[in-house]
């Protein structure tokens with residue numbers, strides 16, 4: 001009897017010793033990460049602290065102040081780092097570190113897209129299929145993009161502003177958050193599917209607002225699946241889901257919406273009597289993707305890195321990819337335009353300067369008195385307007401639509417980050433929120449000050465430093481593929497508005513508070529502005 005007691009005691013002591021070693025001594029003292037300053041005393045032992053910070057939406061301000069206190073590389077969990085200097089950012093993001101499973105929530109219809117694909121080789125193969133249609137040179141010379149933009153701006157967008165001006169008796173203005181979200185959806189959906197097969201959110205306020213509600217649910221509940229996937233799955237199985245059923249339902253409904261767009265697209269392509277699509281209805285991204293996949297299958301077949309992930313089921317792969325573009329392209333650019341119009345509405349003088357610059361375009365976007373829509377400006381000329389570029393860039397700096405952490409993982413062989421040797425499989429992330437508030441590069445970082453980017457106000461060296469630090473679109477191989485599309489579309493929309501109208505704040509309650517999360521939205525998700533025609 002006594003002997004078996006000894007055995008139990010010894011086993012318990014051994015287990016206790018092992019656990020102490022594994023969960024306390026190793027992480028705190030022996031792990032190579034032990035040298036990295038801890039953001040919180042518990043960070044070496046447990047994820048509880050950082051999970052809590054994320055749960056209560058205080059990640060941005062917490063990491064910002066912790067980096068200021070402890071330097072550019074900090075440990076936020078047993079196997080998790082946060083970085084905040086350009087050297088480390090270069091190591092991780094330009095170094096092609098792969099994405100962790102955190103991005104799996106961005107798989108659509110159960111299959112990966114380029115954004116969620118994890119292995120580097122698979123990602124590059126996907127990117128090769130479509131990146132050309134998002135390049136600056138392609139966009140600037142695309143007759144389809146020009147025709148589609150023109151139709152959306154002059155047939156859908158400006159009439160809404162004009163209508164609001166006509167109603168001088170309604171001083172409460174119009175909700176530009178919702179209207180910008182609609183405009184950016186219509187732009188990206190037209191470029192992907194063609195104007196006719198794309199979306200008309202500008203024309204359908206009720207559906208658009210329903211869509212935005214669904215999208216909010218999708219965004220708000222990503223936390224559980226991303227940060228505690230096992231627990232979340234387990235609870236779902238048990239029938240006590242961590243995120244409410246309606247949030248899963250919202251996701252499903254959004255998926256079905258995009259699925260229908262893709263099916264409609266296929267039917268249109270297969271139809272025998274299909275009229276030759278003019279530039280307006282050319283599905284630029286859809287065509288590039290479908291023909292890219294077909295070529296890949298014919299050329300490499302089962303030897304392709306995309307076999308079977310993308311090549312086994314075209315329908316699903318195409319829908320998954322395009323659903324991602326539609327969502328990524330809408331919210332980000334819509335947010336930027338909301339914040340930009342809010343900032344501009346605070347200064348009529350700045351609006352006047354901007355208008356003078358916009359009218360210097362030839363052709364410009366001034367609306368003639370007889371109501372005929374003007375020509376579209378030359379994309380290159382539009383892109384090179386310094387003031388327009390400065391106001392957009394400063395908005396992306398202070399109100400980055402993706403201010404939150406963009407996690408990657410260190411390669412199996414380990415690596416060096418700053419002065420530290422880091423083992424493989426460690427989660428590491430930078431965030432635009434903190435990079436964009438480095439006072440040595442952006443003095444008074446909380447001020448919205450477009451002159452930081454103006455060649456006439458800032459020396460070339462400083463501007464170069466700022467451009468290097470600018471991280472709204474991320475950097476490296478996984479940086480935003482839609483950055484040129486987004487810049488062009490936002491500049492066009494701003495030019496269309498401010499060539500002929502002034503904007504005035506009516507109700508901006510909640511704009512000051514941009515949400516802390518992967519994406520950052522104004523607290524109340526609305527912004528009421530009033531427009532006046534310039535005479």
Ligand code: HEM
Pocket residue numbers: 114115116127188324325326328329330332333336400401402405406407471472473474477478479480481482483485486
């Ligand atoms: C102001 C507008 C936009 C901003 C600020 C923005 C920002 C970003 C950022 C920060 C990333 C990297 C995210 C990460 O790794 O966690 C990203 C990736 C991506 N964005 Fe954007 N984006 C914008 C507009 C668009 C548009 C219009 C599209 C339309 C196609 C788009 C499509 C994508 C895609 C497909 C990726 C994944 C790229 C890859 O993994 O290779 N984005 N974007």
Ligand SMILES: *[C@@H]1O[C@H](CO)[C@@H](O)[C@H](O)[C@H]1NC(C)=O
Pocket residue numbers: 355359366367368369371499500501533534535
């Ligand atoms: C548009 O604005 C310009 C000034 O930017 C003005 O000259 C023109 O008359 C306006 N057009 C209309 C239709 O109001």
Ligand SMILES: *[C@@H]1O[C@H](CO)[C@@H](O)[C@H](O)[C@H]1NC(C)=O
Pocket residue numbers: 057058060061403433512513514515516517520
């Ligand atoms: C960052 O955090 C601060 C303080 O919690 C909050 O006021 C702000 O809105 C957040 N901004 C973003 C972009 O996450």
